[in-house]
Amino acid sequence: MKILAGTAHRDLAERIAGDAGAELGHVEISRFPDGEVFVKIKDNVRGADLFIIQPLSYPPNESLMELLIMIDAAKRASANRITAVLPFYGYARQDRKDQPRVPITAKLVANLLVAAGANRLLTVDLHAQQIQGFFDIPVDHLYASPIIVRHLRAKRNLKNLVVVSPDPGGLKMAYGYARQLEAGLALIGKQRKSSSDVESAYLVGEVQDCDTLIVDDIVSTAGTLSGAAQLLKDSGARSIRAAVTHSLLCEKGVERIRASAIEELITTDSVPQRIQNDGFDLTILSLSELLAEAICRIHKQQSVSCLFRVEE
Incomplete structure (x- = not known):
């Protein structure tokens, strides 16, 4: 198991990795002079069960492109399985056509993640439950x-x-x-x-x-x-x-x-x-313990249903 993170919420990613008993992998993320995103994964991820943490938060477009490029880099580096960990799934408020000539961006982002090479999604409190159905890959939907x-x-x-x-x-x-x-x-x-x-x-x-x-x-x-x-x-x-x-x-x-x-x-x-x-x-x-436990359970092929319960 290896855990990587983009720049959207580095503090949360470090806490999740720590709670999961793992070290956060090394990734070089920079910008070309015209603003294009450059990503280089410094660690060997060949055959790895890889988790990439990146909420689609401010600025959402930058966060999304970083995530997509990291997934593509991991796929081309022969990672065995890539799980996109999105504590916040952005663009989810546009989940249906409620007026003429508007997009369904929740589905668009789902398509982009799958096309980039994500094999699984882990997220928290989607804006609408039916967004899970926009994916043709497994979705683990946790609740806060x-x-x-x-x-x-x-x-x-x-x-x-x-x-x-x-x-x-x-x-x-x-x-x-x-x-x-x-x-x-x-x-x-x-x-x-x-x-x-x-x-x-x-x-x-x-x-x-x-x-x-x-x-x-x-x-x-x-x-x-x-x-x-x-x-x-x-x-x-x-x-x-x-x-x-x-x-x-x-x-x-x-x-x-x-x-x-x-x-x-x-x-x-x-x-x-x-x-x-x-x-x-x-x-x-903090969601760090919840997401860390989910990551460990997914890696070990265990159920995550227990994470929905409230301890007395």
């Missing part, structure tokens, strides 16, 4: 919920907890959290006005005098979260927290969360944080 649930269970002051889905598409995720936390369930309907502005319209469920937890997979401009938090506050929620797997927060998103009723934003280190969290409570939980 066990890590986040353990964090929430340590909070003894949560009473009458209600898990809230900020849109109908996230109801299955919210139901999973509610079942693990033995909490109630609520749903918010929303109308998206633009890529960064969301209008929360209605609430289905009872949150009066309850601690609430909004769960989602991605936050960027925080329009969905801030709108949902305002609706919960107006409906009498006692406290409001948010748990989001992938934090792609921009400055506008930080301003919105800072001005919102959200007391704590819980997220993971699937992508590096680009902004300061001054003015609100930000908790970052």
